[in-house]
Every structure is written in C-alpha cells, then in structure tokens.
Amino acid sequence: QVQLVESGGGSVQAGGSLRLSCAASGYTSSSYCMGWFHQAPGKERERVAIMFIGDGSTDYAASVKGRFTISQDNAGNTMYLQMNSLKPEDAAMYYCAAAWSLRGYCYPGARNYDYWGHGTQVTVSS
Numbered sequence: 001q002v003q004l005v006e007s008g009g010g011s012v013q014a015g016g017s018l019r020l021s022c023a024a025s026g027y028t029s030s031s032y033c034m035g036w037f038h039q040a041p042g043k044e045r046e047r048v049a050i051m052f053i054g055d056g057s058t059d060y061a062a063s064v065k066g067r068f069t070i071s072q073d074n075a076g077n078t079m080y081l082q083m084n085s086l087k088p089e090d091a092a093m094y095y096c097a098a099a100w101s102l103r104g105y106c107y108p109g110a111r112n113y114d115y116w117g118h119g120t121q122v123t124v125s126s
Contacts, residue, residue: 002026002115004096009120012086020081020120022096030054033099033106035113036070036081038092038122045095045110049081052106059106064090086124093119 008020020036035050049060049070058070069082079096097113099106 002098004098004115004117006094006096006117006120009094009122011123011125014086014088014124014126016086016124017082017084018086018122020083020094022079022117024077024079024098027098030076031101031104033101033113034079035097035106037095037097037110039095040092047108047110048094050106050108051079052101052104054104059108083122088124088126091122091124094122095119
C-alpha cells in the first residue's frame with residue numbers, strides 16, 4: 001500500500017518561496033507517476049506538476065511553469081515541490097498523489113491517481 005505524507009506548507013507573502021515535501025513509501029518499482037495537485041475552496045483539484053519516476057520526466061501546469069520545480073531525492077523516497085515567486089492565486093491546499101503507470105505516461109487529471117496524502121495548506125498574501 002502506497003502511503004504519502006506531505007509537509008512544508010505555510011503562509012508567505014507574494015513573491016516568496018516555499019518547498020513542499022512528500023514522503024512516500026510502499027511502492028516497489030519505478031513505474032509510478034507522482035505529482036502535486038492543488039485545490040482552492042469551491043474549485044476542482046488540479047495538477048500542478050507531475051513526474052514519471054522511471055525516467056524523471058516532468059510536466060507542469062502552464063500557470064506554474066518557470067516558477068515551480070518538482071524533484072525527488074536520490075533514494076526516491078521523497079518528492080519535492082519548490083515554489084518560487086508565489087502569487088495569491090497559488091494559495092490552496094496542496095496534495096501529493098501517486099499512480100501506477102504501465103506505459104510511462106502520466107495523465108494530468110486528478111481522477112487518474114489512486115493514492116493521496118492528506119494535504120498541506122499554502123497561503124499567499126498580497
């Protein structure tokens with residue numbers, strides 16, 4: 001059973017930075033997609049950034065390209081989301097997610113992910 005635990009959320013002013021961490025356990029191969037999603041009140045959960053663990057390929061939402069970076073540690077146990085130049089519209093609950101991927105393609109929709117953390121709140125003040 002895959003388990004995901006997020007940390008690193010908090011409150012920052014616009015233009016500031018945060019780094020989110022996702023401690024992952026329970027998966028035994030590299031054929032997984034892992035990603036960060038966010039959800040603001042009254043809105044759908046949306047992809048922020050995703051990575052195919054097998055080759056490290058990444059994909060970002062257009063709104064965060066050039067500002068956010070998804071990465072993992074060498075052991076593959078922790079995934080990060082470095083968030084720079086934060087904007088008020090980035091404020092949301094951020095979730096770490098994972099899904100098995102036989103073909104190495106990571107679908108962007110939240111419904112394609114089977115495992116979720118409990119989330120960590122990010123607040124950005126203007």
